[in-house]
Amino acid sequence: MDYVAHDASAFAPPAEVDEMELYHPKTFVGKYIWSQDAKVIAIQYAITAIGIGLVALVLSWFMRLQLGFPNSFQFINPSNYLQFVTQHGMIMVIYLLTALFLGGFGNYLIPLMVGARDMVFPYVNMVSYWVYLSAVLLLIASFFVAGGPTGAGWTLYPPQAILQGTPGATWGIILMLVSLALFIIGFTMGGLNYVVTVLQARTRGMTMMRLPLTVWGIFTATILALLAFPALFVSAIMMLLDLTLGTSFFMPALVSMGQQSEHTGGNPLLFQHLFWFFGHPEVYIVALPAFGIVSDLLSVHARKNIFGYRMMVWAIVAIGGLSFLVWAHHMYVSGMNPYFGFFFATTTLIIAIPTALKVYNWVLTLWHGNIRLTVPMLFAIGFIFAFIHGGLTGLFLGNVTVSVPLSDTMFVVAHFHMVMAVAPIMVVFGAIYHWYPKITGRMLNDTLGKFHFWVTFLGTYAVYLPMHYLGFLGVPRRYYAVGGTDFIPASAQSLNAGITIAALIAGAVQAVFLYNLVWSYFKGKPAGGNPWNATTLEWQTPDTPPKHGNFGPTLPSVYRWAYDYSVPGAEQDFIPQNVPAREVARSGTKT
């Protein structure tokens, strides 16, 4: 019996449909600045996102310095501590992770992986990046206006977000809200591109169920983002109006700093509902691309087809759908009907089913695989650890009775950093080590990469594992200092100091990564077209890095799914998606 994919009759001729018209720039500015090439736009997105992410990393250091060594640093005071907390959270979640996964990886990988020349609307794609950059610049500007950036917490809850007394309550919050609105407008332009490109521009033979899981993850996350961001958009506009025109969407009648405010009749809970209707899907907007990418990394570097491909696709779609039904689990202590709490706890726990299914499938993909402990694989395995850890603590926090006492403690901080910071960033690093050879034509240095992995992985664990215990003790989050609190033992301070040292080390080692990116660009080992022997289309381009238009004169035709690794009977341990059955080299023995 011949197990080598499909039989020889299943040959599809090259696509006969019209090619898309590409804009061919002739100047440097046209090629690299006002570029309409999705690959260049992807790199622009990535550099901007990583750049602003580094700012957020430094802000987290400042926070940790205060928590680990209270009152030792003159430049940290209660007011700017809150600004550090707020800006760190907002930048990491939205301006780094969302932008990098969708704008960065989405732009680079979608056209290449589906076999398209570019996104379907390249001009809109270009505008999307420049609007995103404007949003980032506005955010940066907020650091330099009177009062500094907002310190309202990344959730920006009213009424305190816009009341005098909160840091940045005049200009900082205005710039934050306008920046968010711009980000959403820019994202919508990009998001339309990603969705339509996946649905309309797949090459011949690339059916939806032959798409690599990376594309499924980014595609589903984009749909989530398109449907969830409007909630943040309207809440940003409404808060802006409350602040500037004196409307009362969210602002109730209250006495602030001894004075009766002019607001009457606003409902702060309305903001929380709108914010979390966006905020929870946002978790999956970051997680789903990570799920997709890590599936591909595991499969390529374990030389094995992904276990349960269909289940993986269904799980991505199911998680996406369910993520819109769980938002109020962020509001258990905000005051709600107990039946609502019961409903949202139930939906939250139901999400654990498709999520756990994915984790089992990743582990089963590794099972009996021909595992190569490359740097991308190390990061992928690191992701599984961090994600299981963060996912399990999510089960605690999803239950109302357990969540209420743990609310606003360091346990919550440890949970969401494990699941939403360490886990996705492991995938970001894994993905960069994996696709850097395609983007630049050179390999990243392996030794530096492994050093980077181990220090990052162990360092982040040293930060967040002990933090759970601080949470159990009742150490609150977002506090500049806890003062003389009886229920917190003195040893908690020693733990905090240790966490800070680990955070400083885990952050500093990122310099090695940045050095590796630059050094390898010039001196790295030439990668060739397909250094990992992967099957997906981005590795089958005639040029590395791929040129404008991606695939040379003819678009590839696809004959198989993305996971034909170690196929019995085939001579090589991978069969690229664009190789028809009749061209597969067979080994002498057939089973």
Added chain:
Amino acid sequence: MGIFHELTVKPWATDQGKVDDLHAGGTSPPAARKLALRVFLAVVAVLFTLLVTAYSGRMAYEDWRPAPQVSLLWANTLVLILSSVALQWAQYSVRRGRIDAMRVGLLAGGTFTVVFLFGQFLAWRQLATMVYFELTNPAIAFFYLITGLHGAHLLGGLVAWGRTVARVWGDFDVAKTRQSVELCTVYWHFLLLVWLVLFGLLFTGNNLDVLLKLCGIR
């Protein structure tokens, strides 16, 4: 192939591979534009659904004070219906090759839209001069926010409409223009539908019971 069928295929199986190989692939710009508009309309639908939900949620509180009625909105609604009808006429005409009629329909559609927007502006002014006007009243603030966002979407539509109108003089590609007219028509019909829902539910008196039933609260 239906979505459920597509999601249940087994891409690794030999037999399935033969079916999958038949996917024609390739980019078709008209289909892409049409799909992009549909996706965008879904985003806009979510935006306004959230606003309606927020409005009704706030309405359920005891201290709710309805906004004063602005009768001009009825006339504005009629004008917006006329703009949609005019664009429908333009679409009907271009499909039958009647280019002059298409131009008339297009221009009338745009003109009615501008009149509608001006009418909305007048409605804003009217409300602002009423005795009960108070910006801290959520009902009034919601009125300005929702009509403003709806108007902003129409203004965006007018940009696309303007680009289409600029193309329909002299020699032009009828097939391309036909699609632009069709897309404009779909967008206008959609925004008319949104307006009818907003106007009917929020701005024609106290429809709290209907809204709460729709939201499943009562």
